[in-house]
Amino acid sequence: MPRFRIDTLGAAMVISLLVVAIFAPWLAPHDPTRAVAATYGDPGAPSLAFPMGTDQLGRDVLSRIIFGARISMIVAIAATAITMLIGVAIGLAAGFFGGAIDLALMRFTDVMLSLPVLLLAMAFVTVLRPSLGSILLVIGLVSWTSVARVVRAETLTMSRRDFVVASTALGASSPRLIGRHIVPNVMPIIIVMAALGVSGTLLLEAALSFLGLGIPPPAPSWGRMIEEATIYFRTAPWLATFPGLAIFYAVLGFNLLGYGFLARREQ
Amino acid sequence: MLAYLARRFVFGAVVLIGTSLITFAVAFLVPADPAVTLAGAKADPRTLATIRRELGLDKPIYIQYGLYLDRALHGDLGRSYIRRENVTALIEERLPATAVLAITAIILSLILGIAMGVIAAASRGRALDHALLFTSLALVSMPVFWLGTMLLIAGGLYVRSFPLGGFSGPRSLVLPALTLALGSAGYYSRILHTNLTEALEQDYVRTARGKGVSRSGVMLHHAMANALLPLVTLAGLDLAGMLSGVVLTETVFNWPGIGRLAYEAVFNLDVPLIMGTVLFSALLIVVANLVVDVIYVWLDPRISLAETR
Numbered sequence: 001m002p003r004f005r006i007d008t009l010g011a012a013m014v015i016s017l018l019v020v021a022i023f024a025p026w027l028a029p030h031d032p033t034r035a036v037a038a039t040y041g042d043p044g045a046p047s048l049a050f051p052m053g054t055d056q057l058g059r060d061v062l063s064r065i066i067f068g069a070r071i072s073m074i075v076a077i078a079a080t081a082i083t084m085l086i087g088v089a090i091g092l093a094a095g096f097f098g099g100a101i102d103l104a105l106m107r108f109t110d111v112m113l114s115l116p117v118l119l120l121a122m123a124f125v126t127v128l129r130p131s132l133g134s135i136l137l138v139i140g141l142v143s144w145t146s147v148a149r150v151v152r153a154e155t156l157t158m159s160r161r162d163f164v165v166a167s168t169a170l171g172a173s174s175p176r177l178i179g180r181h182i183v184p185n186v187m188p189i190i191i192v193m194a195a196l197g198v199s200g201t202l203l204l205e206a207a208l209s210f211l212g213l214g215i216p217p218p219a220p221s222w223g224r225m226i227e228e229a230t231i232y233f234r235t236a237p238w239l240a241t242f243p244g245l246a247i248f249y250a251v252l253g254f255n256l257l258g259y260g261f262l263a264r265r266e267q
Numbered sequence: 268m269l270a271y272l273a274r275r276f277v278f279g280a281v282v283l284i285g286t287s288l289i290t291f292a293v294a295f296l297v298p299a300d301p302a303v304t305l306a307g308a309k310a311d312p313r314t315l316a317t318i319r320r321e322l323g324l325d326k327p328i329y330i331q332y333g334l335y336l337d338r339a340l341h342g343d344l345g346r347s348y349i350r351r352e353n354v355t356a357l358i359e360e361r362l363p364a365t366a367v368l369a370i371t372a373i374i375l376s377l378i379l380g381i382a383m384g385v386i387a388a389a390s391r392g393r394a395l396d397h398a399l400l401f402t403s404l405a406l407v408s409m410p411v412f413w414l415g416t417m418l419l420i421a422g423g424l425y426v427r428s429f430p431l432g433g434f435s436g437p438r439s440l441v442l443p444a445l446t447l448a449l450g451s452a453g454y455y456s457r458i459l460h461t462n463l464t465e466a467l468e469q470d471y472v473r474t475a476r477g478k479g480v481s482r483s484g485v486m487l488h489h490a491m492a493n494a495l496l497p498l499v500t501l502a503g504l505d506l507a508g509m510l511s512g513v514v515l516t517e518t519v520f521n522w523p524g525i526g527r528l529a530y531e532a533v534f535n536l537d538v539p540l541i542m543g544t545v546l547f548s549a550l551l552i553v554v555a556n557l558v559v560d561v562i563y564v565w566l567d568p569r570i571s572l573a574e575t576r
Contacts, residue, residue, distance in 0.1 A: 116548040
């Protein structure tokens with residue numbers, strides 16, 4: 001039986017997303033911020049001219065989703081970068097130095113892990129006011145915990161390996177040990193966590209947008225499109241359906257990629 | 268065992284103190300002056316001074332935090348700016364709706380997750396296993412608020428069997444509970460699948476098979492006993508994640524619970540209410556984790572046997 005390659009499927013989905021995000025101006029049939037259909041306050045149903053319909057302002061939903069890929073990808077990747085920076089630094093330090101540093105960092109991680117993430121993010125974004133910067137920062141601050149745990153565990157195993165012990169015996173300094181021996185070997189798990197991290201940040205950004213705490217308009221983020229669509233869900237269900245499918249597709253793509261890598265490593 | 272529980276208890280206290288520090292910092296960072304917010308923009312300076320003194324706003328910040336902590340420990344989370352009611356009273360009023368929703372969702376997600384995990388592990392390597400793996404990842408990848416909206420459109424608008432939001436009897440519980448449960452079900456099924464696969468490779472399972480116990484018998488009696496326990500801990504830990512789902516689900520379905528209260532608080536910039544709901548959610552998570560710890564210790568003999576083998 002042909003083996004089901006989950007990460008290949010995930011990679012294909014992610015690449016298609018990136019292509020759409022990069023070539024949005026060429027792929028989108030219309031300007032996402034302009035009224036292109038003559039609808040006076042009423043969303044237009046999907047038709048041949050507008051396959052995903054038009055919204056209450058007469059804007060083309062398909063074009064908005066295509067441009068939304070840009071915003072969503074930029075936010076997800078940037079927020080994941082912040083998440084990874086914090087998580088990898090804490091995980092490496094805890095796993096490498098061990099002892100009191102490990103104990104303190106991991107207890108701190110445990111505390112952060114048992115906090116209500118979305119509520120905390122809501123509180124932070126409310127205080128800082130929603131903007132691209134504040135949203136990236138807040139997502140990073142609340143989602144690094146699982147990265148730190150996994151990286152710590154991997155670092156711990158690596159620092160007990162013979163080649164690391166040998167370098168230590170030869171007098172290699174801590175920065176050299178971490179940079180030359182630990183990081184390259186921990187890299188695979190970092191990549192896996194980054195793929196899973198993108199799906200997590202995508203969901204968190206979408207949730208914040210849905211709650212009205214997203215990147216301010218007119219940037220057509222997918223989460224915000226659903227939020228704007230909720231009042232029309234009786235009369236124009238397509239307004240909420242298609243942006244949600246886009247988020248689902250993106251999150252699933254990164255999840256398949258991450259878990260696929262993970263499954264292949266365990267074999 | 269008591270030492271272990273004592274450690275967990277201290278940890279819970281640390282989590283709560285940490286949360287209180289964060290919420291206090293959040294309130295402190297809000298640019299609006301609480302006295303002005305309470306008394307209104309036209310209040311005279313004397314009234315403002317009185318309110319500041321009553322709230323302790325004229326004292327150094329560490330004393331303000333001490334006062335805040337002291338009041339919180341006595342169940343006083345302050346007064347809502349918008350609703351002019353005690354935050355504790357508001358939370359108490361909303362708690363039953365959230366409890367009904369969350370408990371139903373947890374039970375539903377465990378039933379679905381265990382069923383999917385067992386079926387996947389039993390059909391290991393076959394098409395059904397892959398299909399279930401894909402399904403569980405798909406469930407985890409769905410935005411909760413979108414799933415809720417879709418269920419609302421499908422079940423409320425087209426099938427017309429369910430109310431369009433609100434809390435009005437068992438029928439109104441179906442769609443929100445399903446919305447909240449499906450993501451966790453996908454998560455549990457994957458974990459259980461991994462645990463069962465590992466358990467099925469253990470010696471005692473091989474011994475049981477050798478003694479003539481059927482495949483399903485081994486699965487249900489031997490492997491499940493060991494694979495289910497970590498799931499109990501996970502279900503406790505997952506509560507933190509589920510609370511995020513609660514906020515979104517309650518917002519979509521107009522459910523009169525704490526999640527919707529938090530949404531309204533953020534919407535209205537009602538700082539004491541935001542702080543109160545965050546702190547209360549942390550308390551819920553800590554208590555749930557302590558309960559899970561107790562269950563875990565109670566079930567410990569079997570676990571320690573499996574680990575020392």
